[in-house]
Amino acid sequence: MSWEGIKGHDQIANRFSSAEAAGRIAGSYLFIGQEGIGKATFAKSLTMALACEDLENSLTACRKCNSCIQALAGTHPDIDVVKKPAERTMIPLESLIGSPDQRLRAGLCWRLLLKPQLAQRKFAVLLDADHLSEEAANCLLKTLEEPPPGAVIILVGTTLERQLPTIRSRCQVIRFAPLADDIIKHVIQREQQQKGQDLTDLTLNEIARIAQGSLSKARLFLDEELTSFRTKLFKMLSEKPLRGVDLTRETIGIVEAVGKEPSLRRTRLRLVLDLSIGFFRTKLHVIHGLSCPADDILESTIHAWSASPEEITQCLEYSLDARQSVDRNANLGILVDAWTAKLERA
Structure with a gap:
C-alpha cells in the first residue's frame, strides 16, 4: 500500500x-x-x-x-x-x-x-x-x-x-527518483479504464518507455499525434546534413496543434526539446559504450546517425539552451528557428 x-x-x-x-x-x-x-x-x-x-x-x-x-x-x-x-x-x-x-x-x-x-x-x-x-x-x-x-x-x-x-x-x-515503468503502466491503465478504455500491453509498454519515469509525459503520449511526431523527430535529427527548414516546420506544426493558449504551446515545445535532449544524450551514451534503451525507434535512428562526440555535445548544448529559453518568455517561432539553425551548422 x-x-x-x-x-x-x-x-x-x-x-x-x-x-x-x-x-x-x-x-x-x-x-x-x-x-x-x-x-x-x-x-x-x-x-x-x-x-x-x-x-x-x-x-x-x-x-x-x-x-x-x-x-x-x-x-x-x-x-x-x-x-x-x-x-x-x-x-x-x-x-x-x-x-x-x-x-x-x-x-x-x-x-x-x-x-x-x-x-x-x-x-x-x-x-x-x-x-x-x-x-x-x-x-x-x-x-x-x-x-x-x-x-x-x-x-x-x-x-x-x-x-x-x-x-x-x-x-x-x-x-525523487523517476517512476518505475510498472507504476507508469498501472496508473495510465487505471485512468484509461475509468474513461471506459482499455490499453493493450504493447501500447502501455511503448508509453512507459517514452515517458522515462514521468507520469505527466506518459499522459501526453496517449495522443497518437505526439507518438507519431516523436518517430519523425528522431529520424530528422539523425539525418546528415540535418534539414533545418523541415525540422522548424514540423516543430512549429506540433506546437501550434495544441491550440492558441501560450502556456500549452510552451509545454508542447518543452516536450519536443526534452525528446531531442534525450536523443542526443542517448547517442553520447552509446558512443561511450553504454547500451541503448529498449526502444526500436530510438535505437534505429541512434545507430543511423554518424556524428563525432564533439558534434553531439554541441547539439545537446544547443538543445539545453533552447529548453531554458522557453521559460524566459522568448518568442517561440524565433526560438525554434534559432535552435534548428544551430543544429544544422553543428
Whole structure:
C-alpha cells in the first residue's frame, strides 16, 4: 500500500515518518526530481499529514478532521501553496512579500510569521522553485535563514543547478527518483479504464518507455499525434546534413496543434526539446559504450546517425539552451528557428 496513495516514493515517506516520530522535521526542504513524478502531490500530502488533528495516525492524514477537510479543499489557513501563474515566466515578487503598496504586510513570507489558526505550526509549499527570480529568491532567503518557530517550508524544483546556491545550502535536499515503468503502466491503465478504455500491453509498454519515469509525459503520449511526431523527430535529427527548414516546420506544426493558449504551446515545445535532449544524450551514451534503451525507434535512428562526440555535445548544448529559453518568455517561432539553425551548422 503506497503512502497516501502516492506510488514510487515510499522510502521518502518512511524517512519523514521517522523524522516526525523523533521530532526532527526540518524547517526547510528542497524537493528535486524531473517533472511529472509526484513531488508536488507529495509535498501537499505531507503538509496535510503533519497538520492532521489525529495525532495517533503519525504521518497518515485521517482525511476526516477539520484540518484535513480544509487542506483537501485548499482553504487551510496554515497551509500556504504558491506557484508560478500560467501567464508569467517567473514567480512574481508580490507572491512572496506583497504588492508595492503592501510590502512586507502580505505575501508568503509575511503569512508564515502569523500565529497558526488551526494547526500547531505553519506550512508553505513553493511550487515551480526553478522559476524564482534572483530578487525573489533573495527575499525568500531571509525567511529560510530565520524560519518562524515550527514552520515547515517546502520548495519544489527539478534540478539543483536551477536553484541559487544560497537557497540550496539552507534546505535539506530530498531527491525523487523517476517512476518505475510498472507504476507508469498501472496508473495510465487505471485512468484509461475509468474513461471506459482499455490499453493493450504493447501500447502501455511503448508509453512507459517514452515517458522515462514521468507520469505527466506518459499522459501526453496517449495522443497518437505526439507518438507519431516523436518517430519523425528522431529520424530528422539523425539525418546528415540535418534539414533545418523541415525540422522548424514540423516543430512549429506540433506546437501550434495544441491550440492558441501560450502556456500549452510552451509545454508542447518543452516536450519536443526534452525528446531531442534525450536523443542526443542517448547517442553520447552509446558512443561511450553504454547500451541503448529498449526502444526500436530510438535505437534505429541512434545507430543511423554518424556524428563525432564533439558534434553531439554541441547539439545537446544547443538543445539545453533552447529548453531554458522557453521559460524566459522568448518568442517561440524565433526560438525554434534559432535552435534548428544551430543544429544544422553543428
